[in-house]
Amino acid sequence: MAAAFGARLAEAMDAHGPLCVGIDPHPGLLAAWGLPDDASGLAAFARTVMEAVGGRVAAVKPQSALFERHGSAGVAVLEEVVAAGRATGTLVIVDAKRGDIGSTMAAYADAYLRDGSPLAGDALTVSPFLGFGSLEPAVEAARATGRGLFVLALTSNPEGASVQHARDASGVSVAAAIAGQARLLNERETAASGAELGSVGLVVGATIGSAAHDAGVDLAAVRGPLLAPGVGAQGAGAAELAAVFGPARRAVLASSSRGVLAAGPDREALRRAAERACAEAAAALR
Template identity: 65%
Template structure:
């Protein structure tokens, strides 16, 4: 008997993220081309300025950080030309070795959710990303098209659980019959999705670093994306108390406090090294030492 069938199973996002965090460090840098940041960089608030800003960040940091997180809204505001910049940025960042989490916070039902999944989680899509942020507040089951698409393509999803904005508490801290918070219900669903995954599940949770206390079980066997470092007021030193034993799976995210150092690439990299060092020291101080650094 001769002949073999080549069926390539993509490496899961969780495994790829674990390797990236272990070798490049636990840091995500957002790409948020705010109008004010474009002005600080001396750039025009148009597609040309957007592209210059975005590609400068990708070229400076794509070979250094574990994750780059473009915020889709800042590209969408320029219409199709802005989306074209996002497409180029996603491809260039992945080519440079960074994982890309597209921050789109999509959430819907049925065929519409399936279309969102095809946009970000289908390898044939020009916006294919390593992961995408999603909103579960039409019910966790509404995310099934995205969860299934991510599994097939080896991508991941980050599910909003406890966000960094104060307004989120009115929904996320609300309780269901039995007394659990909505956030805990979502985290329980995530834990179930990640059951048996090693070294890390591919379904993550978004938990704001600005929270003073979690009040939920964060042991979801998946990554915890923690926005709010820097301009929103959280620091790396806040992470151990908030995340406890889950600290090793936390991906702190900083945006404006790094991006304001542009357009000089060396200054951007210096800012990233400073934040990476702070995160590394916070993790090491809590006893979660892996000995790896961001170079």
């Protein structure tokens, strides 16, 4: 079994900085790159990004839906991204936000977390809003194969607050309960391994302001990686990151998509954009 994801991510961030490049092939971006909105354009886009940043950033995060919209040929391109990450030593976080119950969740875990599956990157984003316990098949599969999970907790979309900030009869918010479950899993892992980070991370929007504090979420106590979409083009800089993450900043993996991808399709321009984004994230998270 590979080393646990949390340890591998910490090592990658030490080596390359705290940046995850999102691979988000929106139709408008394909057009801006002069590519057709079909599987061939998708493949050219994904290969160009991986050739530009593979082996140079801590992680990449392909958005599964934007591959799936091209059918089986698009899913095959997603498999190529996973393989390219493995070939270049770049961690791949498959952003599929899967969440279901029982045998269905077990099937998702088999697809995205099983050794030998062409869709199995190094980590998977998952949704806990059918109850954190519904994620158990994914938790077990990730633990067995040394992979990681990023659990949705505090997202930046306005609709998210109606669920994530809701409180139970004892006054504990949904987000705090999710963070607490992740903390328990990470405590067991880090106690056994001595690693700095566990392998069950949270997705926390970089532009949520005081939401973590308001919802009673202690991000530093999670002891897992914090995937932070919204850095750069979406508006989160040093002040915003300090406000959101406070003493948990060391665990933040800043995700930038548009801020890097807008520099394409030139590979060198993409590489320089990723380097700038990484330097800015590192400075903001000091």
